[in-house]
Amino acid sequence: MIAPGSTIGILGGGQLGRMMAIAAAQLGYRCIGYAPQGDNVAEEVCADFFTNKWNDAQAMAAFAQKCDVITWEFENVPVGPLEPIAGQLAPHPRALETAQDRLNEKRFVEQLGGRPAPYVPVAIRGDLTEAVERIGLPGILKTRRDGYDGKGQWRLRDRQDVEGLSFKGEDCIYEGFVEFDAEFSVILVRTREGDIRFWDSSRNVHSDGVLDTSSLPAGELIGSQVEEARALAKKIADALGYVGVLTLEFFATKQGPVFNEMAPRVHNSGHWTIEGAATSQFENHIRAICGLPLGDTSTIASTVEMTNIIGKDAKTAHGCLADPAAHLHLYGKAKPRPGRKMGHVTRISRG
Known part of the structure; x- marks a missing residue:
């Protein structure tokens, strides 16, 4: 057990970290945050805050040294810089690795018996054409990484949308549209x-x-x-x-x-x-x-x-x-x- 009075580290500086730190304070814990420069609203309710890049190994080590346990409020924290401090993290970084890549996430869920929307990996324009032929329209093209709150997504309703899309060749996934209630x-x-x-x-x-x-x-x-x-x-x-x-x-x-x-x-x-x-x-x-x-x-x-x-x-x-x-x-x-x-x-x- 991490005793009250200990320090919880939070990776990310957004509103989820802010509300997490408030809840921690009510239970008697001290929180410190870590995030790159930005509108880090969690900083207002943390006892200390490290404003550094994710790949700043020295800053990350200094942050971890002050923490009894570390968590995150943002699922796009790069996994690589977390390897030296993985033992302090809860959840384990494998959860981030799984969720950060939409293709790996869907395959992981399928292996456990889950049913995602039909999908096809897309890396080049030809892949998108084949994906549309295979799954049909309408559909949604999503970046495999870094998309959230509608970012990194393109709704493709018809052939005109597909032909007009400026596709840069980044790793994506094409999903068939799900009719849901x-x-x-x-x-x-x-x-x-x-x-x-x-x-x-x-x-x-x-x-x-x-x-x-x-x-x-x-x-x-x-x-x-x-x-x-x-x-x-x-x-x-x-x-x-x-x-x-x-x-x-x-x-x-x-x-x-x-x-x-x-x-x-x-x-x-x-x-x-x-x-x-x-x-x-x-x-x-x-x-x-x-x-x-x-x-x-x-x-x-x-x-x-x-x-x-x-x-x-x-x-x-x-x-x-x-x-x-x-x-x-x-x-x-x-x-x-x-x-x-x-x-x-x-x-x-x-x-």
Whole structure:
């Protein structure tokens, strides 16, 4: 067990790290962060912060020396620089290696019995032409690495879209379009000993590739597919020897749950757990990586809706507080821009 008063290192400086550090402080831990130069909003709530490049071996070693355990809030942290400190990391870097490459991720999930959308690797223009012939249109071309919140993705609706695409030859994956009735996520937390707990799955609605709302109850269709999706999530967590919070996103289809992608971290669709669950995803992540008993993941509200504040000036957000059911979380980001998450509002009902 990592005793209270110890230091937790967080790789990444975004809002997930910020909320993680707040939860850690409530449990008596001190957090320090590490991230390259940027709008590192987690720095405001960390006791110390290293602003260095990921490949700065000397800075990374100095950071690790101050930490009793290290985790991350951002799945695109390069794995190579983490090798010297892998023994301090929770989860293990193998989770990052798996999730950072969409092709490897899908193959890994298939080996465990999961069902992703049909896909084909694409590296050159000829590959894309063959992929479209094989899978058909519409479809989505995605970079194998570094894409999130709709970035690194191109929707191809027809031949004109394919012909007009400026394809630079980077490693990609072409996915067939999945006809789905709803989207949902499975969020779990796992201890080193293999104890796993799940939060209720929310219905997720996206806009331009970015999560807009997560709500509970999620509805009958999602409810009927959660058990199968959870079984896959458990297999993945066990296969990775995972420690902490792990998120899998699914499409609810007439044929059952279709795996979309996984995030080896706390997740935007789990923000509702701060007010809507007995123990939030952030607190349980800290509990898991520090070897503490896990908290109850039960939903404690009759209805929940989490809405992201996207691309708007957060200074105007306080107006929502006129609603007694609203809980506002602002991330402290300096400038809004299209698609940028500036905060979120959670509305709960206990009736």
